[in-house]
Amino acid sequence: MPSRLALLEAPTRYMFFTGKGGVGKTSVSTAVAIALADAGKKILLVSTDAASNLGEMLGIELINTPVAVPGVVGLRVLNIDPDVAAENYRVRVVEQMDPEASADEIATVREQLSGACTTEIATFDEFSSLLSHGASDFDHVVFDTAPTGHTLRLLSLPKAWSGFLKGSDRGASCLGPHSGLKMQEKLFNQALAALNDASMTTIVLVARPETGALEEAARTSSELRDLGLANQRLVLNAVFQASQSHDRIGDALDALGKKALAAMPEALRRLPTDYVPLRAVDSVGLPALRALLAPELTWVSNVPRGVPTHLAHHPMSELVKELAHADRGLIMVMGKGGVGKTTIASAIALGLVRSGKSVHLTTTDPAAHLAMTLQGNVPGLTVGRIDPEVETKKYVDKIVAARAPRMTEDEKALLIEDLRSPCTEEVSVFHAFSHVVSQAGSSFVVLDTAPTGHSLLLMDAAGAYHRQMVRAFDDKAPGRIVTPLMRLQDTNYTRIILVTLPETTPVSQAAALQEDLRRADIEPFAWVVNRSLLATDTNDSVLLARLNSERKQMERVATLSKHGVYVVPWRADPPVGILGLEKLLEGD
Template sequence: AASAGSGQTCLGPAAAIQDAKHKYERALAAMRERDQTTFIFVLHPEAISIKETRRATGELGKLGIANFRLIVNGIIPPEGAQNPLFAARGQMQARYLGQIEAGLPYAQQRMTLLPGEIKGIDRLRQVGRLFFDGQPATFAPLPTGEKPAAREATSLEAVRAVLEPDGRRRTVFFAGKGGVGKTVASCISAVWLARRGYKTLLLTTDPAAHLGDVLGVPVGDDPAAVPGVENLWAAKIDPKAAAETYKRRILEDARKRGRPETAIQVMAEELDSPCTEEMAAFDKFIEYAAQEGWQAVVFDTAPTGHTLRLLQLPVDWSKQLDVKIFASVDSNAADDVAKQRFGKVIEMMRDPGQSTFAFVMYPEATPILEAWRFARDLGTVGIHPGMVVANMVIPPEQADTPFTQSRRLMQEKYLAEIAVRFQAPLAQIPLLPGEIRGIEMLDTLGELVYGVEKVQA
């Protein structure tokens, strides 16, 4: 009976999950063995990347796993440092390489930034020989004689049209491959909107919660004003904490309805799944976004796969949750309210007059492909790209050495591909000498990316 719990979770029957726990324990034991498993962390010599690596190694350490190696990627080579922009980035990297040596005491290998991308069998073999055999490798710059097809630049007006509210609340979702700069793009956008006079809420469900690092101020669990930026509030949604609150609410409701304790235990098991965590985070987002008064809500999403599951769950509500949560508490009224609530939000996401899905990527093959796949998946539920943000674009005037010319040429090719693939307004965040941190820098970048516009009265 429904009152006894369905015995189902989004991963399958609860009993099957118990069997899986035994497999998990065996796998965990193997992962602790140094002669069987090695965890390799790839990071850039930058503050947020180091912080995330520390967080991840710390989490694994709680499970008794300590067999780590590092690959420090993207190090500016001597030929790259002949350009002042890349020379400044090289100096920044040198400081962080020292921090990595001191704070992450694991075996490490270093990979320099190449004139072009690592793509194709020949280049992979060269990198493999460099990594595993210690053989020196020479990566010649790409030929600069062949220019990509000319493309028409997106006007600032077209970009602003999908970012600014137009009489109704505007919700902007930033999506893309992990590590491409979604947090930076969302912070730039939120600060710019607030400076234009729009009351703006900036949210994240990213477990790493890098908003505070980029803003330069602490960001808590509840919306709070960001010092130094009138009209801007920010909050981080902790998926685990949201899930605990969500489960507690469901189980308390069941107890109030007189369900027996055996049924409560079954329901608790059903709710103990990753789907509950993601649904709870989405539920919390709706709670904040539905608050009166916001003119713009900027959502710094988690990496692509996580976000897609987060968004698909409400769309498949009747298939996945009727038998999981609300059928268990035998509450048709609660079911109807939840369906209506989530359905209304999905309709808002599908309306380009109210929502913009902005895909962030480097102008390189892999981030573009992953963002494109994600965009196609969203298209199956009626959500389409509203804007594309290309991050770390080399300014044309900096393409003054063979190394920077080669990398700029590569980026131009992919900027043209982005325009063709996504058919959406394209904004560009330039590569800077250092990291993007603090309100002053976000203000400057907002004007570079979106332009200076008349402030709302």
């Protein structure tokens, strides 16, 4: 492997790091930002992930303005906070209103701007400013983005919003007065130009030597090219080489990586590629982040004497047995991208069917592939997906069909123009989500959610809808209003399963997600720790060194969960297909 990443030799002004959740985007992007700053450059590192743990990795508190990083001269970091961005956007829109507007009119506009689509456009607004004039004091701007599906959405918005605004001078009611959006049209066009300029912008696809991560990176590469973003590179992170101990687990992990790389999609083979080896510790703190790109393969620390290297654990079958005590209900599987939510959700659904239950398994994650995970039909199990494109068309058709008969042709044209807004998708997905939630009243519904940040936006939409319904109807029919949020808060109706890996970042994000849920009066039911090396019998020196930090994370999870903690050991054969999922359930 090269001792230095080639992408550091001639970096463009803007660098976007993207990829499947859990591949190490934050670690790699942060290490690159530190390396450039150490070389004397002025660097701005930007997180566009609502669930980012960048602050924990660097030991600082992230805010919506650049913060200096102690110990790294020239590096500043900011987090595009969706809530702060949305409030700033609301203030700007209100400032565009007629000075004589009444308090009721202003309140109405602010209410219009309380939904998830406003959060999206406001976040994009902040993002666009950085691509135009907002980062003029820096040599390079490094973007640590959210997992793939959300990032594709973000990078497609310049084209989507520019197209929506072109020739349009009215509408956009979901974002309040059109002037509030139109005033940013020039900014959006500048962002689009910067993204499409290969001399200014590089897209860095981060993947691990795993089949799923490589296939998703290839799909992402193709979709980004369709958006005009052709200047791409590939970073293969956590590349593992087994030691000479002939350890069963180490040899299997090595062989899996080599097999995945040998079958790497052709679209990725054409890209300039850098390799980062698997390190013995998590990339938290400046020493570990600087060492991530160091020429040494790894460093190995000895396992303390007398400390067991194997973990006694509760298998997933025990969790399914407990869930099966009920006859119906919603089971939501949540967590950071890349922790294995789709696999865990599929295993739970299969286990419930094996217990004699009728189950519908579905997902809100645009990057999830439930059918690929199951690889077969199971009597009693139906599989679906909340497809944003399909749901948007259904929503638009329904609205037009309901309103068009009472409208003039001009009014109908205005309505259709309004519904062309990209934020219509957010509303459509929430309506589909609400329908899925209601289905759990008569059978089991297992919902594989999108990565944490996107799921929290869905929860925010549920909260906004709840408040709207209560204000509108509760005084007319007190106690009879049942909203999606109320069903999520009902522990007899909804069981939240938090999935994590036994690593610092996923555990911290699961803990933060748990706190966010509790603030909405939603209590998680159980935690699942996936792909645990500590639950195997490995003797590989590098993997044994990683067990020290894994044991600490297991202890953290035990203190965080009010209910059971279930552990899935790392497996040499990926848990796909019905037989693989059954083995996962039993912990084999």
